[in-house]
Amino acid sequence: MSYKEKKVMTIGLVSELTGLSERKIRYYEERKLIFPERTAGGTRKYSFLDIERLCEIAEKMEDGLFTREIKELERRKRKSASLA
Amino acid sequence: MSYKEKKVMTIGLVSELTGLSERKIRYYEERKLIFPERTAGGTRKYSFLDIERLCEIAEKMEDGLFTREIKELERRKRKSASLA
DNA sequence: CGTGTAAGGAATTCTGACACG
DNA sequence: CGTGTAAGGAATTCTGACACG
Numbered sequence: 001m002s003y004k005e006k007k008v009m010t011i012g013l014v015s016e017l018t019g020l021s022e023r024k025i026r027y028y029e030e031r032k033l034i035f036p037e038r039t040a041g042g043t044r045k046y047s048f049l050d051i052e053r054l055c056e057i058a059e060k061m062e063d064g065l066f067t068r069e070i071k072e073l074e075r076r077k078r079k080s081a082s083l084a
Numbered sequence: 085m086s087y088k089e090k091k092v093m094t095i096g097l098v099s100e101l102t103g104l105s106e107r108k109i110r111y112y113e114e115r116k117l118i119f120p121e122r123t124a125g126g127t128r129k130y131s132f133l134d135i136e137r138l139c140e141i142a143e144k145m146e147d148g149l150f151t152r153e154i155k156e157l158e159r160r161k162r163k164s165a166s167l168a
Numbered sequence: 169c170g171t172g173t174a175a176g177g178a179a180t181t182c183t184g185a186c187a188c189g
Numbered sequence: 190c191g192t193g194t195a196a197g198g199a200a201t202t203c204t205g206a207c208a209c210g
Binding site for chain 3: 197203206208
Binding site for chain 1: 179180181182183
């Protein structure tokens with residue numbers, strides 16, 4: 001696993017790097033759009049890939065999509081990718 | 085700056101990844117062998133490169149070197165590199 | 169010299185809820 | 190639905206010091 005995928009950042013830093021509120025970041029997790037890991041104590045840890053993913057999500061939210069639709073879009077992408 | 089050099093990890097994770105105690109990690113900083121950044125609140129943040137560096141330091145410490153000698157070795161390396 | 173540890177405080181994060189719309 | 194916020198607690202980190210050797 002490369003550095004990009006390793007879950008190492010706390011939510012505070014992710015919030016800083018993405019410009020998204022911690023509230024939003026936790027909410028997108030609740031909606032199953034991102035999947036941080038946890039420390040033994042329960043603190044969330046994110047990867048650089050999660051940061052990129054969050055930026056994409058943020059763009060789509062700005063376009064007025066619902067989290068549900070974003071989830072749906074990804075499902076389709078995966079499907080077409082598996083057909084290629 | 086690549087993911088590798090970006091200072092993003094807390095000391096707890098670094099301790100876990102390197103197997104070194106937080107005490108040791110803070111001490112090597114005190115001896116100017118590593119240079120973590122800080123959050124506004126004062127929490128240290130390390131990069132993947134710091135992790136590699138710490139592992140090298142740990143090896144040399146196991147070989148019985150003093151932190152002072154490790155520092156010295158690096159000074160020489162930089163010098164020979166600049167001559168090349 | 170290098171490192172463990174107990175101490176007390178401060179920064180950070182967590183969850184569940186209320187609010188608004 | 191998506192997001193802000195105040196609340197209270199828990200996990201995490203910080204510093205300076207004492208200890209040993």
